[in-house]
Structures are given as structure tokens and as C-alpha cells.
Amino acid sequence: MDKVRLLLSLITIAIFAIPILGMLLAYQDNLPGLVIPSEINEIADDLLGGDGANGSGLKPPTVVGQPQYDEASRTFSVTFQYENTFPIDITIKSLSGNIECVDHGFLLGNASLSDSVNIGAGETAIMTALGTWTEEAIDHFDTSHRGEDLVDVVLVDLALDFSGLQIQIDQRLMEESMQVPNPVS
Amino acid sequence: MNAILAKINWFALAGGATTIMVIVVSLFYPWWQLTVGDNLVKVDASPVNMNFGFLDTSFTIPFIWALNVVSILTLLASGIAMLVYSIIPRKPYSKHLLGFGYKKPLYTLLFFVIGLIAATVICQTVLNFNVPLMGSTTSTLPIPFVSGTTLRVLLSAGFQWSFWLAVVAAGLCIAARLYHKNVAPTPSATTVP
Structure with missing residues (x-):
């Protein structure tokens, strides 16, 4: 026993x-x-050691060209270019942001991506966001920008959703302003 | 025939068989699963097989792999001991086999659950990142070196059916211990006149 x-x-x-x-x-x-394990180091290097903003793999989208405006429907379209700096394919499920007047900080409307976009690793994709000026925005254009053909605006509070990750860029990381046609000029 | 069947500890037989079944099942089905985003990160956890996945990359941590081997061998030894004990519960050494076998599935289960709770608490307190044990939650990820950017992600976690099979195995092994006195009653003390 x-x-x-x-x-x-x-x-x-x-x-x-x-x-x-x-x-x-x-x-x-x-x-x-x-x-x-060595795989974790490789993944961390790929994600944090990229050439994106502030040394990370994240890179904010940049505006391409001038926004288009359709008077009849009061809608505008903004085209973005986004470079996928990650070593993986991503799917941008949604993208949205507010558009503010640079001179007065007035909220003019918001823009959002119409369809989801697939971007391969290291590839760059062009995306188009659509939006509508608010009633207050039309009044603002009328009262504060009467006579101006183009108005300086900036995209703020950008929100991205890719592969389930929701990125909210709180500050004006996309500092470059763009000019939009004045709808009441 | 009935006398032979009456000598078998059926709870131990079922407990031993279920314990071995738990080992096989756990190699393929995790006890607990965590999914981050749209399968961006996936954690398949069980004492037998711990696996981490980042999109198409799957990896294991060597030290955890060693602990997995410990768990497999522990459960295997426990299952075999319970099976052997179940058919010869009246042998003098049978109680040692029972004592060796019945606690191990329960301890494995307890260590797994305690480890899981500890890991989620550490994530919450040290990394300030909320990982649910069961259900879904949206957590904010810390991003080093990037200010003004918030990263939120949906985390879904839950115990899988293989975990509940392990609970059943542990329960059967404890029942076998309780049933032992019915199949191998302790001889009553006799007093010498």
C-alpha cells in the first residue's frame, strides 16, 4: 500500500x-x-513601428481634391485617401466626421462613408464620404460668409471603424483645412 | 454477474471516462473564448490548450504550453486512476487511487477559473482595459505614443460547452468519492472480549 x-x-x-x-x-x-514569443515582438513592431502619425502604424486619412456640392439635394461629397500602414488587410466598415467652419468653429454638418471599403496591407484606397449641410449651416453661410465663393472648413471628430476597431480622433489631427463651395453665394 | 456489477463504482467509471473525454475535446474546443473586434484577436483558453490568434497569425506562449502539458498529464493520470479504481474499489490500495484521481479535475477547473479571473482583474487594474469573463463589452484600448486618439473595441467572451463538460467530470469524480463507502464499506471495528 x-x-x-x-x-x-x-x-x-x-x-x-x-x-x-x-x-x-x-x-x-x-x-x-x-x-x-517572437511572434508577439513581430506583431508589435509591425503595429507600433510603422511610419504613421507619431511613430505608430495609425495614419489619419487625407482629403483629396475639393469637396463637391449639389445644390438641388444640398449634399456634398468629400474624397479621402487612406493608406493602410498595417501589415494586414483591413475593412473600413464606417467613417464619419463633423465639418466645422475654420473661421468661426461653427458646426456645418457631418459626412459619412457610403459603403465599406477593403484595403490590402500597405495599399492606399480612395473613399468618398457624403453629407448634408444643416439648416443652421445654410444660415451661417448666408450671414457670415455672404459674398465668398469658397469657405474654409475642417474635418473634426473623425470616427473610423475597421475590422471591429473603432478609432475616434478627438483632436484636429487632420489639421489641413479644405475649401468648400458656398451654397448661398 | 450482479455481484460483480455491484462492486463497480459507477461514478468513478463515468468520472474517469469523462475526464479522458475532456482532454480529447479540449484539444479542439476551448473552455473559454475571447474575441476582439471582428476576429481581430482571438484567445482560445483551456488548461489543455491555450492559443492566441491575431488575424491569420496563431501563436502559443512556451511557458503556458508547458503548463498545458502538465494539465494534460494530470488529467490523464487522474482519468486512468479513476478507471482502474472504479472496477476494483475494494482492493487495499484502491482508496489511494481514488484519492489520487478524484481531486485533480476539480483542482484543474479551479486553477483555470482563478487564473482567468486574475488575468481579467490584472488587465483592468494594470492596463485599465476591461475584459469580460462572459458577455460583450466595448473597451477603450491604451495607445502608446498617440495622443488625442481613442481606440475602442468590442470584446466578446464566454465559456464554451467543453468547460461545462469539465464541470461534469469534476462533479462525477467528487460523487465517486462520496459513493466509495457504498461499494467498499469500512469494516466495523470489532472489540476483543
Whole structure:
């Protein structure tokens, strides 16, 4: 009976000791590798070491060309260019932002992406966002920008949703302003 | 025949078989699964097989892999001990086999749940990142070196059916211990006149 008890105790010790000691011996020259596999370092380098804003792989979209305005429907369209600096294909499910008057900080309306866009790793895609000026925006154009053909505006509070990650750019990271046609000129 | 069947500890037989089934099932189905975003990050967790996935990249942590091997061997030894004990519960060494086997599935289960709770608490307190044990939540990710940008992500987590199979195995093993006195009653003490 004592032999059975001893045998079972030895089995218990062996079950715990052999795999852990074996792994420690295998990684004796690289102990951090026991808890941080090389794949994690590669992924972190790819995500944080990219050439995006502030050294990270994130890169805000840039506006391409001038926004278009359709008087009949009071809608405007803004074209963006977005470079996927991640080492993976991404799907931009949604993109939206507010458009503000540069001179007065007045909220003129918002723009959002009409369809989702797939962008391959390292590729650049062109996206078009559509929006409508609010009633207050039309009044603002009329009262504060009467006589101006083009008005300086800036995109703020940009929100992106890609592959389930929701990125909210709170500050005016897209500092470059653009000019939109004055709808009441 | 009935006398032989009456000597079998059926709870131990079922517990041992279920424990071995848990090992096989857990190699393919995790006990607990965490999904970040649209399968952006996936964590398949069980004491037998822990797997991390980032889109198409799948990896394991070597130290956790060693702990997985410990768990597999522990559960395997427990299952075999319970099966052997179940058919010979009256042998003098049978109680040692039972003592060796019945606690291990329960301890494995407890260590897994405690480890999981500890990991989520550490994420919450150290990284300020909320990871749910069950259900879905939207958490804000810390982004180093980037100011003015908030990154939110939907996290969904839950225990899978293989976890509940492990609960059943642990329950059967405890029932086997309680049933032991019915199949192998302790001889009553006799007094010498």
C-alpha cells in the first residue's frame, strides 16, 4: 500500500516537474522567450513601428481634391485617401466626421462613408464620404460668409471603424483645412 | 454477474471516462473564448490548450504550453486512476487511487477559473482595459505614443460547452468519492472480549 502511495506521489511530482524543467532548459539562453514569443515582438513592431502619425502604424486619412456640392439635394461629397500602414488587410466598415467652419468653429454638418471599403496591407484606397449641410449651416453661410465663393472648413471628430476597431480622433489631427463651395453665394 | 456489477463504482467509471473525454475535446474546443473586434484577436483558453490568434497569425506562449502539458498529464493520470479504481474499489490500495484521481479535475477547473479571473482583474487594474469573463463589452484600448486618439473595441467572451463538460467530470469524480463507502464499506471495528 505504501508502495502504491509512493508511486502515485512520484507520478505527481514527475508530471509537474518534467514539462516545466524541460521548457526551462530549452529556453535557458532566452528566458524572456518563455513568456514573450517572437511572434508577439513581430506583431508589435509591425503595429507600433510603422511610419504613421507619431511613430505608430495609425495614419489619419487625407482629403483629396475639393469637396463637391449639389445644390438641388444640398449634399456634398468629400474624397479621402487612406493608406493602410498595417501589415494586414483591413475593412473600413464606417467613417464619419463633423465639418466645422475654420473661421468661426461653427458646426456645418457631418459626412459619412457610403459603403465599406477593403484595403490590402500597405495599399492606399480612395473613399468618398457624403453629407448634408444643416439648416443652421445654410444660415451661417448666408450671414457670415455672404459674398465668398469658397469657405474654409475642417474635418473634426473623425470616427473610423475597421475590422471591429473603432478609432475616434478627438483632436484636429487632420489639421489641413479644405475649401468648400458656398451654397448661398 | 450482479455481484460483480455491484462492486463497480459507477461514478468513478463515468468520472474517469469523462475526464479522458475532456482532454480529447479540449484539444479542439476551448473552455473559454475571447474575441476582439471582428476576429481581430482571438484567445482560445483551456488548461489543455491555450492559443492566441491575431488575424491569420496563431501563436502559443512556451511557458503556458508547458503548463498545458502538465494539465494534460494530470488529467490523464487522474482519468486512468479513476478507471482502474472504479472496477476494483475494494482492493487495499484502491482508496489511494481514488484519492489520487478524484481531486485533480476539480483542482484543474479551479486553477483555470482563478487564473482567468486574475488575468481579467490584472488587465483592468494594470492596463485599465476591461475584459469580460462572459458577455460583450466595448473597451477603450491604451495607445502608446498617440495622443488625442481613442481606440475602442468590442470584446466578446464566454465559456464554451467543453468547460461545462469539465464541470461534469469534476462533479462525477467528487460523487465517486462520496459513493466509495457504498461499494467498499469500512469494516466495523470489532472489540476483543
